[in-house]
Amino acid sequence: MRVSGVLRLLALIFALVTTWIFIRSYVSLDMKTIRLPRWLAVSAAKKIRVVKTKCGLSKPCPNDFFAFKISSGAANVVGPTVCFENLVIMSPVKNNVGRGLNIALVNGTTGMVLTQKYFDMYSGDIKLLEKFLQEIPEGALVLVASYDDPGTKMNDETRKLLSSLGSSYAKQLGFRDSWVFLGAKNLKDKSPFEQFLKNNPGTNKYDGWPELLELEGCVPRKVF
CATH class of the missing domain: 1.20.5 (Single alpha-helices involved in coiled-coils or other helix-helix interfaces)
Structure with a gap:
């Protein structure tokens, strides 16, 4: 047991x-x-x-560089947009854009917005545009976006002034062309920041207008 x-x-x-x-x-x-x-x-x-970038760029900018994005207008329907260092300077939402040339000036060292204005090439703003371009301060970055028609009534003096900012296409800018550009006062070389599309009935995306252009990049704090 x-x-x-x-x-x-x-x-x-x-x-x-x-x-x-x-x-x-x-x-x-x-x-x-x-x-x-x-x-x-x-x-x-x-x-x-997701890493958020300034102005929605595809990749962030290095230190001591400014981020920017410029979109031209779409036909005569949607206005352009100018963004700098994550600040939308001009856009249809802000209601401060118009047909013709939309231009923003930014301090090339501090990044501070100096002014913004649009010039209607239909209504004879050409003299106002000339004066505006002549008075751009040294060291200023110039951001330009076209809308509807930037070339009508453009004269030789205006084209010369835009070319002095580093533009390669100002001399051929014409009726309803699409154009986006970033330059600087008295730039010694041509700007690397520019896109241009000629108004061509055979290749236009919209009825009577080429497609909108979008330019983005990083520009050094000191004028290049």
Whole structure:
């Protein structure tokens, strides 16, 4: 009877130990399966975190560079947009754009907006535009966006002044062309920041107008 009792006791102890080991392993496994998704979720969140850039650029600018984005108008329906260092200077939403040439001046060292204005090439703003271009201060960055028609009534003096800012296309700017540009006063070389599309009935995206242009980039704080 004693041997039988001992065997039963050992069997009970074995069953208890086995059950304890099983429960501990299950709980440990269960905790892992609970924690693992949380760890993966945190890791995934880090991987898909979107880096916000100034003016919505495709990549951030280095230190000591200004971020900018200029969009021309779309036909005579949607006005242009000028953004500098994440500040929208001109846009249809701000209601400060118009057909013709839309121009913003920014301090090339501090990034402070100096002024913004649009010039209607239909209504004879050409003399006002001439005066405006002649009085651009040294060290200013000049951001330009066309809308509807930037070339009508453009004269030689205006084209010369725009070319002196670094434009390669000011001399050929014509009726309903699309143009976006960033230059500077008395720029020694041609600006690398410029896009131009000629009004061509065979290639126009819109009825009577070429497609809108979008120019973005990083410009050094000191005038290039």
